[in-house]
Amino acid sequence: MMTTTQVNFSSNKELEVIEYPAKVVNVEKMVETLGGLTSISHALGNEQKRLELRFHPKNPYNKSAGGDCVQGAGLLISVKVRRSKRNLLQPTEYRVCILGHCKRAFSFNSLCDFQYLPLYKQPNATVSALTFNLSKLIPQSVTDTSYFSQTDLPMISLPHIFARVDTINSTIFRGDQQDDGQHEILGVIQKTSYDSRDIVPFSMTDSFPERPDLQIVKRMRIKYVSDEQLQKVKSLFEECPIWTRIALLHESGVSHEKLKCIVPSLSYYFSTGPWRTLYVRYGYDPRKDFKSRYYQTFDYRLRFRSGMSEFVANRKDQLKKLNETPYEFNELVQDINHPYFEENKLPRSRQCILRYCDIHMPKIQEMIEKIPSPRTGAICNEKTGWLPAGFDMQVRQIMSNSIKELLRNHYRKGHIHAEFDAVDNAVCYQCRCCYI
Structure with missing residues (x-):
């Protein structure tokens, strides 16, 4: 059986998509849970504003679910299927009409189960029933003086804050494993402190940098590094190919700010491995030199x-x-x-x-x-x-x-030793040399 399709591209209307996380039976109540048309208009007009959803709009004691704006392209398509009832052999006709397009959508992916109902029990009630009356809990207006003259106010203690975050954290923390530690690779122990440098993870197969980046040389000119300062650090790397940061500061006498610009032009930095946190001269491969054992990290x-x-x-x-x-x-x-x-x-x-x-x-x-x-x-x-x-x-x-x-x-x-206690097997009380 043959089918025919007709597509209509006449509409260029731009639409906004709200992925409502519930089955919509009444559109007016759905709009009311979103704060009304005014709140929806504010959220649509501001790209950084979240769309708030309250399943109990009249109850202020609940946390709203936040709808985040997600960028993406989409089309709203209307498909009509026409079949002939008189002639069943006649091919089916599909009419496709594009009603509009969208560039973004509001999606509710946050937690929304923080709901509290301010229910309380009447003290003199014969039936143990719970009462929901917001007029006794919240003043109806600024001039509502009768609220402050009430004597039978219910005792309700609600949390000041429902939750610090409303996003799901899927991080799985690794437990402490009991092993000998002989098969783990050494990792980074601190954040890098020098900018614009080659940070290299140790590898047994990859090659290491041979020369610095051209932007690093330009950075030295901006920082006004003198030739004498550069030559001092360069001579240290010629004598020894691997250095620590504190050793370079001590031996060269160059200030910390100047050394931050000089070191990346002469060496790369190991973030892992036996030479981690050390600066290695460009062109030097410690994997091929047995003397590099003297320069390993301890x-x-x-x-x-x-x-x-x-x-x-x-x-x-x-x-x-x-x-x-x-x-x-x-x-x-x-x-x-x-x-x-x-x-x-x-x-x-x-x-x-x-x-x-x-x-x-x-x-x-x-x-x-x-x-x-x-x-x-x-x-x-x-x-x-x-x-x-x-x-x-x-x-x-x-x-x-x-x-x-x-x-x-x-x-x-x-210190002078005091008399020893025979019961404690000669333990000195005035100094700590016996404990060490």
Whole structure:
């Protein structure tokens, strides 16, 4: 059976679409739930205004559902089907008429189940029935003085705010997993602080940047970076291909604002991997150089219960108090801007990002030197780099023992031991050297 279709494109009317989240039986009540024609006109005239929907328009104790404006194209089509009743063999005729088009639609995708009915029970009523009377709860007008003279007001306590947000959060938080941590890739530990630089995630297959962007060179001219300052930082990268930010500030003597413009023109930044948070010279690939093990990232953190909280504070607190009263035991703690770890000093902060070459301890440097050279064709590990598994734990234990011994000597020199308690197996009460 053949069919014929006729399409009419005569209408160019622009329409607005409201996806009403209910079955519409009465159009007037539907418009009333949307706030009336006035509220609908305000929402249609402002692209940033939400369309409010209240299923109980006369009840103020409910949260309205918000309709968000969604951009999209659509057509309103009327299709009429004509069939001949006398001649059933006659082909069916379809008449399609385009009534209008739309460019946006209001969709209600937020939560709308925050509804409260101010129902209360009469105190002297014989039947336990609930009463809904807004005239006793809300004044009818500004001049309604009879509202304030009522003595039998119902006790109704409704929330001041129904919900902070009305959108659905589908985030699934990962639980704490008990594992050895040997198969996880190191990730980003802080937000990047330098603008306009190459931020590279560590990969075993992808290539690393060879040269900087041309916009970075133009940025240095705007910031008035001198040739002498650029040469100081450039010479540091020629001596050593990988640096930390605090080490560059200490060795070059260039200010922080100038270094923000110079570093992106000479190096790229690793956001993950064994060399994360470090700046690597353009053209240098640490995956191919066994000497790059000296420059791998070592993240050392002090425990709060290790007895050093009174010596070493947070880095932010130290910077705030830098021009104020000095610390009580400042002879033990390294300077806040010192980039290296000294054997006879406490760390500069509770968390230190170091390179292994920044740890000035002969025992640790000897351990790194004795690591056997890899065979021909061997590649570094995605997590541990050129160092063996568990090497960082050994270094961390050596540093912790050195700090404990330093604190023992400090307490023994500065305090006199009191008498020991025989029951507690000789525990000193005036100093903490016995607890360390």
